[in-house]
Amino acid sequence: MDNYAIADNFALLSKLMDIHGENSFKAKSFASAAFTIEKLPAQLKETPRDQIFKIKGIGDSTGKAIVEMLDTQQFGLLDHYIQITPPGILEIMKIKGLGPKKIATIWKELEVESMGELLYACNENRLLLLKGFGQKTQDSVKQNIEFYLSNKHRFLFAEVAQTGNELEKQLKGIFDPAPVSTTGAFRRNAVIIDEIEFLIAATPESIQQQLSLLPGFKLTSAADHNAVWSYEEKYKIVTHACTVEAFPAQLFLTTGAAAFIDKFNAAGGNAAIDGAHSEEEIFSRADMAFIPPCLREGINEIEQARGRNLPSLIQPGDIKGIIHSHSQWSDGLYTLEEMAVAAQKQGFEYLVISDHSRSAFYANGLDADRVLAQQSQVDELNAKMAPFRIFKSIESDILNDGSLDYPDEILATFDLVIASVHSNLKMTEEKAMARLMKAIENPYTTILGHMTGRLLLSRNGYPVDHKAIIDACAANQVVIELNAHPRRLDIDWTWLHYAIEKNVLISIDPDAHSVEGFSDIYYGTLAAQKGGITRTNNLSSFTVDQLNAYLLERKKRKNLIS
Template sequence: MELHNENPFKVRSVANAAFKVDKLPYPIYTKSLAEMEQVDGLGKSIAAKINELVQTNSIQELAELVNQTPPGIIEMMQIKGIGPKKILVIWKDLGIDTVGELYYACNENRLIEAKGFGLKTQEEIKKNIEFSIASNGRFLYAKIEKFADDLLELTKKTLNTELIYITGQFRRKCEIIDSLDFLIVGQASEEVMQKFISLGLENAEIIGQELKCKTESGLNVQFSFCNAEDLGKELIIKTGNTEHTEALLSILAGSDLKNKTEEQIYEITGLPFIEPELREGINEIELAKSNKLPELIQYSDLKGSLHNHSTWSDGIHTLEEMASYCKNELKLEYFGICDHSKSAFYANGLNELRVAAQHREIDKLNKKLAPFRIFKGIESDILYDGSLDYSNEVLASFDFVVASVHSILNMTEEKATERLIKAIENPYTTILGHPTGRLLLSRSGYPIDHKKVIDACAASNVIIEINANPLRLDLDWRWHQYAISKGVLLSINPDAHRIEGNLDMKYGTFIARKGGLSKLNCLNAMTLEQIVSVFEQQKIKCQLEK
């Protein structure tokens, strides 16, 4: 009722009645309607509702309110620390109606300036959402990375051995993990079980040569054991997915794999070594057979950070702080600022006057930080009809433009695809940002025809973003090779809203490696001189198309 702005006195009377019923020394359902009406603090109207609930297991007025409420808002009401008043602001003022969107808004600091919120409240909401997400047993890679590394080191110390390896989904750098797998050289035994209990894994049980347990947060953890002579073979079996390992083992049928390393086993097959990230049973073995495996990109290959936000829109740190961090701490050559455009009112988007003011600041900072370079970018909202958020005159003032969808996500695949393609065909679009808008474990991306979108990018010479935020990792790695085959460059962009957000490029690199990306196909693996040339070529293209 409070969520739908019902009369405050009516809301208070229901709340008080709930308190009264909870404190009664007897269950209310045992009473007749007449007796309910006599209970102090109820009255005829609320007594009738209670009686209706007892008789029919529902309240008509409540059912009507629920029908007027998006399912995501009802789910939001289950999150600890968020009451109806705050949800009303989130829903009506910020336009957020799912838990996934709320979580991402916390990451983008959108709640800080909202009425009744602040940094402390935002962080508390974020933590509570993370707990809720974690309860379903599936976890973002980035969220369990430290736990996995710590558990690996603790297990080595407890068992007094270095011969323990992380395998499975985690070693393949999968974006979502539902099982954390380890391989131990040794034998499962009662003594080993007792040592695992000392790690706090009380629910562990040994099944054959495997020890299985589940953490308090719901993460499945599995330890497998093997003999030293079988380590290479078991690392292959326990790392690759079923399709990869079955295909590889069929090639190896009859081969002696004792005391062979992973590298030596791949040599026996006549194939080059296949990096763990690629072992997904898609086409990596065929690529290996034809000697077409890519030399995968590394985090150290990145030369700059593009698509970042500052206090000019919804970031935590100033433009200078963001750029200086990339220069001095990350030792990068360039930085691309992409604060939100004017339609993103919820994120303090820049109108034309503020764009000009930011550009003046960038000019000053470029003199101060030289030879480090700040590029004038913008994350321009793709509007409903596929147009961008500024006039061509304003778009022409930027060094590069990231075009992204942030609103009106409920479209058919045909309409959503048309919308993206129109934006891609705009001569001022440099990079297509987070193409599907997905939020992993929180919100599915809007449906698009990936092939048509990638083909359009190839035709218009538009780069596609791999959004490195662990919640997004969008473009999905399963489409990277298709994009590369069409000659489309990809860019590993952090979408950072604070200085530490630039470190997310590590996760973007992990997922780019899964997709088979090399530094030759990556925009921000280019040197400063090379990327300046790319941006200048686009400006020439825009001038020719005027």
């Protein structure tokens, strides 16, 4: 059991104790321990048991609970509270905007014990009868419930990638030598996955017989050559049956989005499908270059393929450095040196350290004195680690009026500035645009961070005019971040084509708060591929010398240096 799992258990226990009206001091002690554990640089499972009790923020009861989890993989106290809590209340805890105290009030006073009951109560204005609840609260709860329900049983690609790939390998072993492949949105590396699809060159009867024997599979419906399965009571699996001879054609037809297939047929490609021995042959017959599955969305890839000018898509290995990372100076898990050494060992040429700015008090943001102290450490590490380089940066909050978080004399000390919105996210488009445009026009803004503030399947971003923002970034030579965290992937890939058209650089950045976070570059790269990004369009594909030259030239153009 790793630190995150232990911290999650403590956080859940604290909330359940609050819901049940237990001693608030004891509940807070578990919440505090969860916060402490998330920030630990070392894994508790690798820490001697007696040393666990010496960690600041870990008391006797929390220490014993940690040892119990490490030794037994169980947590009896948490199990007890889960058993005495209705399952529907546990689900309601997932709704944003409802803390333990409000949930307890809803449960005890309205006798609501499920999500459906809560939504009905909102529709009947029953929350307005409760102390501490007003119209705005009720409206917010209703909106958040509807958002949650609409996204239930949907997954980030990163959450299902391993499952899909492992199942594909398993099915290939079962049906060998018949061909098997993932298909549909999963094969296109879609950002959100509703179902994992497989094409299998076997009869529907054979597929149903074989999959029914596999652990975790339960048939939910079947029609003609398709079947729908529940896997591990969590994932929706769809299987398509075909003959071996028809496999290439069916793989082509089931992979492409509807818009892609329509455009392909409209371009006269439908005659090229039947009887083809491979997807490559289908494109060749249609007088097109081969279109990778990730691009088959029906945007402009058909025209590019006919003109033989498809982009050479960026690959994970094209990323030369880590741009946008956090250390223990703000809210990262590792020291600056540990982050830099790890990046160097993984073959990267540089690290852009961009801890949070002073207004981000919740993330231990850096005031001016701490900025200068960190920059002094950067100088020391650069002298020791050359030719690897740490670039001095900051993730500056974009304040309510659109200004950045420091005066110009502090902003001038950074090699580059990432400007992001972190607070007051509930904005109208007019407010959001005014705030973002002012930040983009600030000469010190080098990169616009996670443009909409969205958290996929958790929070809609604030509304923006994407075209206007991209146009402004083009006019002000501001790079747009493609935040590679699987829950952000912001800017959305569908707008990358327009950014390319306007010659705006993209930067695939992991927003890494730990060494492990570097690996998110992979998912950012997959999203960038869907938008047609090449390594020349991407700032984090610049070598250390190229990035340094770019930043200096930009500062000269902005009259920030002579």
